[in-house]
Amino acid sequence: MAVKLIASDLDGTLLTNKKELSPRTREALDLAAAQGIYLVPATGRSFGSVPEMIREYPGVEYLITANGGAVYSVSEKKRIYQCLMTPESVEVAIAVRKREKMVMEVVVDGVPYAEEAYVRDPIRYLATEYGARYIKATRTPVKDIIEFAAQHAKELDSISFVCSHEDRNRLYTSLEKEIPDIYVTSSVSNLLEMGHKDAGKGKTLLWLLDKLGISPEEAMAFGDADNDSSMLEAVKYGIAMGNATENCKKSAACVTGTNEEDGVAEAILSHIKCEI
Template structure:
């Protein structure tokens, strides 16, 4: 088969709404692995927030995390690539946080930290019921997030602002204008995510393809959100989920079924047969 690597977002893409792998998806992933195809989770999550069943899945040797901020070798249990925020960018982000008085999250070496009040009661900040459980289980609470971010300004993988839906467009403009050397994206409606300008799932996937000596013609990618667009447009077989955002579906070369209807599995089977 000419397909050698399949990269996939997790939430809303590879995983069902219950955050599971469907039986059909498992079956097709196993088929791909049997043919020697790399399976690469590519997520906005930090490394330690990725479900163990995904990190330890047969065929998963590399994981793209923090929206392209880092790549981990599962076998070696360490980072093999990173693209950290610059100190100047972090300081500018802190200034925005103080002015806007929004909740801030930061990721250091694959570990997410967030403001104490937010971790204690995420639903007050527009988190869904699942989101609240996820936040409580994965975020390390910090009393003074601005001081913490300043102290670790040269170590941050990424920064996220928790915002109201109605503030999102305005905040995007502010972040893009006021913070140097960054890219801004979003994986969920109430989050604006900030990474280094040279990060992003697309650029980092290209780095990994080069490392593995795989061409973009031999790669697939799946995603459902705006933060997946660069990845879907960087390879030949880029597929947006049927449940994806409008921007994602319009930008992707192809659209497959939803995450609840085995969209990833259907896309793999369709394009593997075409690629043979």
């Protein structure tokens, strides 16, 4: 079957390490859009953190954000789907934050909020230089994140814990058992991300495919991290990047080049040429 929709993660996948779209990637995306293929960014980022060049790219009508917690329509300029965390799960997550004393981020209606000290000095919390700039540019600082999360317990798209690689590995599986109605994933080594158990990129992508009348056999998806695994498993053409985690590669039908090697572009162009 011809591919009718291409979903792609952003960081480490569609974007270069400099967080840019390479000329080769633009060529592939433009060719796909010209053939009427839906281009769907699918990211762990909140809506407010998605670069403008992605939100406004020709052919992008829908965006999957917050690891599947929400879907936005570009033309309608609004959220058309959401799968919010339950107040009960937020309450237990707050208890974990108090116990573990990790930095906590929350997303409300597409806007990310984080603890004031973390936003002021992200490098102190293991952020890279790019990560520090990104955090300062996108996070709204909150003096008391625990109180803020409790006040917005019925409105949270997701919660993230900023932690060491060791703490992430220790808590990765235990949190899903401890906190009700959530799934736990990770896009980078110092981040644990939580959403509603019925969210996740894979389930939300299937919702969007059903809305558009497209079968999973007519869809292609790209990713590089654990939070992309369910999306790659959901469609026929699930493609992991050469720089992907082992879990992501195991979930994929095949592996392409790295994000620095224009892996997404090469896979798209190769597929389209086979269809012509």
